[in-house]
Amino acid sequence: DQQVKQNSPSLSVQEGRISILNCDYTNSMFDYFLWYKKYPAEGPTFLISISSIKDKNEDGRFTVFLNKSAKHLSLHIVPSQPGDSAVYFCAASDLTGRRALTFGSGTRLQVQP
Amino acid sequence: DSGVTQTPKHLITATGQRVTLRCSPRSGDLSVYWYQQSLDQGLQFLIQYYNGEERAKGNILERFSAQQFPDLHSELNLSSLELGDSALYFCASSVAGWDNEQFFGPGTRLTVL
Numbered sequence: 001d002q003q004v005k006q007n008s009p010s011l012s013v014q015e016g017r018i019s020i021l022n023c024d025y026t027n028s029m030f031d032y033f034l035w036y037k038k039y040p041a042e043g044p045t046f047l048i049s050i051s052s053i054k055d056k057n058e059d060g061r062f063t064v065f066l067n068k069s070a071k072h073l074s075l076h077i078v079p080s081q082p083g084d085s086a087v088y089f090c091a092a093s094d095l096t097g098r099r100a101l102t103f104g105s106g107t108r109l110q111v112q113p
Numbered sequence: 114d115s116g117v118t119q120t121p122k123h124l125i126t127a128t129g130q131r132v133t134l135r136c137s138p139r140s141g142d143l144s145v146y147w148y149q150q151s152l153d154q155g156l157q158f159l160i161q162y163y164n165g166e167e168r169a170k171g172n173i174l175e176r177f178s179a180q181q182f183p184d185l186h187s188e189l190n191l192s193s194l195e196l197g198d199s200a201l202y203f204c205a206s207s208v209a210g211w212d213n214e215q216f217f218g219p220g221t222r223l224t225v226l
Contacts, residue, residue, distance in 0.1 A: 004155070006155075032213045034213065034214070036217075041219070042219055042220075043115060043117070043203055043205075043217030043218050043219045043220050044156070044203070044217045045115070045217070046214055046215075046216065049213060049214065089155060089156070091156075093213055095211070097169065098161060098168055098169035098210070098211070099169075099207075099210070099211050099212060099213060100146065100158040100161055100169050100171055101146075101148075101156070101158060101205075101215060102158065103148075103155035103156040103157075104155050105154055105155040106155060
């Protein structure tokens, strides 16, 4: 049972355009959501997060939106740069789960120069 | 560089064998988490230790065990290895046992032949 789903395995965008990565979840106990970025041969790197009490969080070129009623979150990257090419994982946690992270299967983003 | 170190980087072994993976958390972090990433999958939470004590357990097989030592480094022991255990094993650390943000090491790639 996949509690966090990233339905798009890959995404290709042009440099300078917006990248939108999507994530859906099923567990209503999740109260904190994170995005991690992963380059080959490296561990995931924390990118941005959002608490369930908010619906938007912004950090530079990265914005995460949370729609609790739809159990959906998205990561917007504007403008996209070639260095953003990586695999992006959505993750969620809840206090009952002792904050262990539940990950989606990832979306591979390719930003074309 | 997240500050989390993992050794070895690669491990190749045969079915039925036993291996030990090692993780050193970031300086000051008390919590260590272990995750398994099989081919093209998201990361699956295995187990968490906080200040030497087991705190949360995920989908960890009975053939697998872990511990956290007084110096806070952790070891993941995998025994009676099967072909399906081939995966990337990541360690992450956080300051306390209930943090949302975890910092990941570079991973150990285990290949079981």
